Amino acid sequence: MIRIINNMKIVRNRKDLINYLNNIRINNQVGLVPTMGSIHQGHLSLINQSVKNKYITCVSIFINPTQFNRTSDFKSYPRSEKKDLKLLKKSGCDIVFIPSTKDMYPKKIKIKKIVKKYRNILCDNFRPGHFDGVVTIVNKLLYIFIPDFVFFGEKDYQQLKIIEELIKIKKINTKVVNCKSIRDNFGMSISSRYNLFNKNQKIKFEKISNIILGFVKKIKNGKKFNIERNLCIKKLKDNGVKKIDYVEIRNNKTMSKSKLTKNSRLFVAFYLDNIRVIDNYLL
Ligand code: PAF
Numbered sequence: 001m002i003r004i005i006n007n008m009k010i011v012r013n014r015k016d017l018i019n020y021l022n023n024i025r026i027n028n029q030v031g032l033v034p035t036m037g038s039i040h041q042g043h044l045s046l047i048n049q050s051v052k053n054k055y056i057t058c059v060s061i062f063i064n065p066t067q068f069n070r071t072s073d074f075k076s077y078p079r080s081e082k083k084d085l086k087l088l089k090k091s092g093c094d095i096v097f098i099p100s101t102k103d104m105y106p107k108k109i110k111i112k113k114i115v116k117k118y119r120n121i122l123c124d125n126f127r128p129g130h131f132d133g134v135v136t137i138v139n140k141l142l143y144i145f146i147p148d149f150v151f152f153g154e155k156d157y158q159q160l161k162i163i164e165e166l167i168k169i170k171k172i173n174t175k176v177v178n179c180k181s182i183r184d185n186f187g188m189s190i191s192s193r194y195n196l197f198n199k200n201q202k203i204k205f206e207k208i209s210n211i212i213l214g215f216v217k218k219i220k221n222g223k224k225f226n227i228e229r230n231l232c233i234k235k236l237k238d239n240g241v242k243k244i245d246y247v248e249i250r251n252n253k254t255m256s257k258s259k260l261t262k263n264s265r266l267f268v269a270f271y272l273d274n275i276r277v278i279d280n281y282l283l
Contacts, residue, residue, distance in 0.1 A: 002016055002020060005085070005089055006089050007094070008085075008088060008089050008093055008094060008095070008096060009094065009095045009096070010085070010096050010098065011095060011096070011097050011098070012097075012098050012099060012100070012103075013099065013100075013103055014099055014103050014104075014144055017095070017097050017144060017145075018144060020095070021056075021058075021095075021145065021146075024056055025056070025146070028054075028055070028056045029053075029054075029055045029056070029148040029149070030055060030056045030058060030145060030146070030147045030148050030149070031049075031050030031053065031055030031056065031057050031058065031147060031148065031149045031150075031151065031177075032050075032058045032059075032060065032141065032142075032145045032147035032149070032150045032151070032174075033046045033047050033050060033057070033058070033059045033060075033093075033150075033151045034059075034060045034062075034137075034138060034141050034150065034152075035059060035060060035061055036061065036062065036063045036064065036077065036192065037061040037062075037063060037078070037079060037080060037081065037084050037192070038078040038079070038080055038084065038192030038195055039059075039061075039080075039083075039084040039087045039088060040182075040190045040191075040192060041182045041190050042153050042155060042181065042182040042189065042190045042191070043059075043153075044087065044091055045153075045179060045180075045182050046151040046152070046153060046177075046179050047059060047088075047091045047092070047093050047151075048091070048092070049151060049177060049179060050149065050151060051091065051092035051093070053149075055148065055149060056094050056095065057092065057093045057094050057095070058093070058094065058095040058096075058097060058145055058147065059088055059093050059095070059096050059097070060096075060097040060098075060099075060141055060145075061081070061084060061096060061097070061098045062097075062098070062099055062104060062137065062141075063077055063079065064104075064133060064134070064137040065101060065109060065133075066105075066109060066110075066111045066129075066132070066133030066136055066137065067129075067130050067131075067133030067134045067137065068130075068133070069127045069128055069129050069130055073276075076196065077192075077193075078192055078193070078195040078196055080195070081098070097144075097145075104137065104140060110136075111129065111132045111133050111136045112132065112135070112136050112139075113132050114132075114135050114136075114139065114166055114169060114170070115131070115135050115162050115165045115166050115169065117161075117162070117165045118158060118161045118162050118165060118255050119131065119162075121158070121250070121255060122158050122246060122248070122250070122255075122267055122269070123158055123245070123269060123278065124158070125245075125246075126245045126246075126269065131158075131159070131162050134159055134162070134163075135162060135163070135166050138150075138163055138166065139166060139170065142167070142170075142172050142174055146173075146174070147174050148173075148174065148175065149174065149175050149176075149177050150163075150174050150175075150176055150177070151177045151179055152176060152177070152178055152179065153178075153179050153180075153181060153182075153189070154178055154179065154180055154181050154189075154280070155181045155189035155190075155191065155278070155279065155280070156278070157265065157267070157280045158255070158267075160176070160178050161255060163176060164176050181279075181280075184209075186205070186206050186209035186210065186213070187209055187212075187213040188205075188209045188212070188213075188277070188279055189279050189280075191277070191278075193275055193276065193277070194275075196275050197272070197275065201272055201273060201275070204239065204240050204272060205272055205277075207239050208236060208239055208240075208241060208272065208277075211232060211235045211236055211239065212232070212236075212268060212279070214232075215228055215229075215231075215232040215266075216266060216281045216283075219249075219261060219266060219283060220261065220283055222261075225249060225259060229247050232247065233247060236270065240272070241270050241271065241272065242271060242273075243270060243271040244268075244269075244270040244271075245269035245270060245271075245276075246267060246268065246269050247266070247267075247268050248266070248267050249261070249264050249265070249266050249267075249283065250264065250265060250267055251263055251264055252264060252265055252282070261283040262283075264282075264283045265280045265281060265282055265283060266280060266281045266283055267279075267280045268280070
């Protein structure tokens with residue numbers, strides 16, 4: 001069954017979606033924004049790019065169990081369907097797809113290792129199986145929607161590179177549109193996980209953001225990376241960051257480690273209490 005609110009269709013099952021899209025795709029191009037919900041400004045900017053181009057704009061909301069390497073993380077992931085639908089209605093999105101786990105994984109919850117490039121670095125070293133889960137679900141979504149364009153934010157840069165590789169390997173006829181990060185007032189890329197911050201953590205996060213932004217500025221101004229990195233790590237620890245997964249510069253294209261700032265990005269991942277924060281900055 002398809003529910004329609006303000007011209008936005010809410011579809012909860014894959015068969016209905018495929019039937020509906022098949023009828024309208026003949027005269028239109030389809031844009032897909034895959035999400036796990038908790039819609040924020042970052043998602044809205046991706047949706048806006050699709051709407052602006054007059055594509056049939058589709059948003060999927062599915063909290064994909066196979067990409068969480070800890071059950072507790074999956075269980076505590078923010079869920080806010082009502083609020084999401086309100087925001088999506090205003091965004092100009094045409095179709096929201098909210099499938100059940102059974103619909104996305106009808107046989108067994110199984111993950112496939114499809115992409116091997118851009119692996120064993122950054123988040124892959126700290127979240128085993130995460131990218132196989134992401135690739136498995138994005139692959140399924142691409143086969144369901146067959147979108148002309150799929151939109152991803154640069155905040156999850158490694159994910160973006162891995163999805164580009166998936167599309168190349170599988171020869172999928174979809175163009176990846178990578179979109180700049182949307183940053184909060186402190187300069188950090190907006191993330192759904194920040195909905196989990198309590199008041200105290202928000203205050204801590206502001207201080208931490210200042211430290212990171214200060215560090216990025218110094219690197220951009222040509223200061224020595226290793227020295228500044230150590231200083232930054234010390235400051236983060238002094239301000240309550242207990243676990244830092246990585247602080248690295250990597251080449252924008254190849255993702256190999258680099259010291260040069262040309263064509264490079266600084267990648268960071270750390271925990272504020274039990275909430276994981278990742279971000280990257282073009283240098
Ligand atoms: O970036 C995300 O929100 C997720 O990894 C994605 C791409 C929607 C797959 O579940």
